Amino acid sequence: MADTRSVFVTYIRTTPTRLWQALRDPEFTRRYWFATRHESDWTPGSPWRLMIPDGRVAHSGEVLEVVPERRLVLSWRAEFNAAMHAEGHSRVTFELEPVGESVRLTVTHEIDRPDSKLVKTLAHGWPHLLSSLKSLLETGEPLTETSRWPKGM
Amino acid sequence: MAADHDKVFKALADPARRLLLDRLFAENGQALGALCAGLDMTRQAVTKHLAVLEEANLIAVVWKGREKLHYLNPVPIQEIADRWIAKFERGRLRLLADLKDKLEGESDG
Numbered sequence: 001m002a003d004t005r006s007v008f009v010t011y012i013r014t015t016p017t018r019l020w021q022a023l024r025d026p027e028f029t030r031r032y033w034f035a036t037r038h039e040s041d042w043t044p045g046s047p048w049r050l051m052i053p054d055g056r057v058a059h060s061g062e063v064l065e066v067v068p069e070r071r072l073v074l075s076w077r078a079e080f081n082a083a084m085h086a087e088g089h090s091r092v093t094f095e096l097e098p099v100g101e102s103v104r105l106t107v108t109h110e111i112d113r114p115d116s117k118l119v120k121t122l123a124h125g126w127p128h129l130l131s132s133l134k135s136l137l138e139t140g141e142p143l144t145e146t147s148r149w150p151k152g153m
Numbered sequence: 154m155a156a157d158h159d160k161v162f163k164a165l166a167d168p169a170r171r172l173l174l175d176r177l178f179a180e181n182g183q184a185l186g187a188l189c190a191g192l193d194m195t196r197q198a199v200t201k202h203l204a205v206l207e208e209a210n211l212i213a214v215v216w217k218g219r220e221k222l223h224y225l226n227p228v229p230i231q232e233i234a235d236r237w238i239a240k241f242e243r244g245r246l247r248l249l250a251d252l253k254d255k256l257e258g259e260s261d262g
Contacts, residue, residue, distance in 0.1 A: 005182055007213040007224040010232070011157065106213065127231035134232065143235055 004116035006123040011102045014137040016069040032132040032142035084118040164209035177225035
């Protein structure tokens with residue numbers, strides 16, 4: 001079956017420990033991930049939700065795989081948009097790999113359907129998000145545009 | 154960081170490589186054969202260009218069985234835009250803000 005996939009890679013001068021924390025800890029995510037925070041106990045099989053500051057749920061799913069400081073796989077369904085929600089569950093994989101003084105972070109977003117609106121829409125956001133995460137970890141400051149939830153969304 | 158940006162600029166300096174990125178932008182996740190189709194380039198030339206793009210982190214590769222799929226990775230371009238080009242944008246916006254303050258100050262006075 002045809003699928004839709006996007007892949008994003010960035011090299012961040014940090015440690016896997018710090019990056020692993022930055023991907024999940026609300027103290028980090030609220031600063032670079034459009035002011036959102038995760039809700040999960042991060043155990044495989046547990047529910048996972050990404051919360052918008054106004055209390056709405058942006059995305060939800062299940063923790064599929066956890067290898068601390070190496071790999072995190074989440075099933076991922078849009079909750080804030082009906083058309084994207086109707087596509088069902090996609091899958092987001094975070095892979096961390098130390099390379100010299102840096103960590104290579106690969107984010108793969110995929111779904112088992114062609115021309116996915118969910119994957120294609122989020123493909124506009126991931127580069128901003130990852131650039132902001134890199135900036136936060138390397139300089140202490142995220143990009144201002146990813147520090148708030150986008151107006152009207 | 155500077156060395157990474159050099160690689161990106163050098164990779165983008167070639168029209169054939171920009172064409173390959175455009176083709177991935179139009180349809181992401183293509184194998185070598187599909188990328189070569191309709192191009193006035195040898196398979197070897199395309200392979201070399203793809204290697205340069207991969208080295209610059211502008212392409213990410215996913216293996217699906219024995220097929221090597223190429224994905225456009227826009228993150229380095231985003232990073233350059235955020236850290237380098239945005240500097241000039243900020244300058245321009247500050248000028249506009251200064252002008253606004255000045256004009257509004259004049260009309261108040």
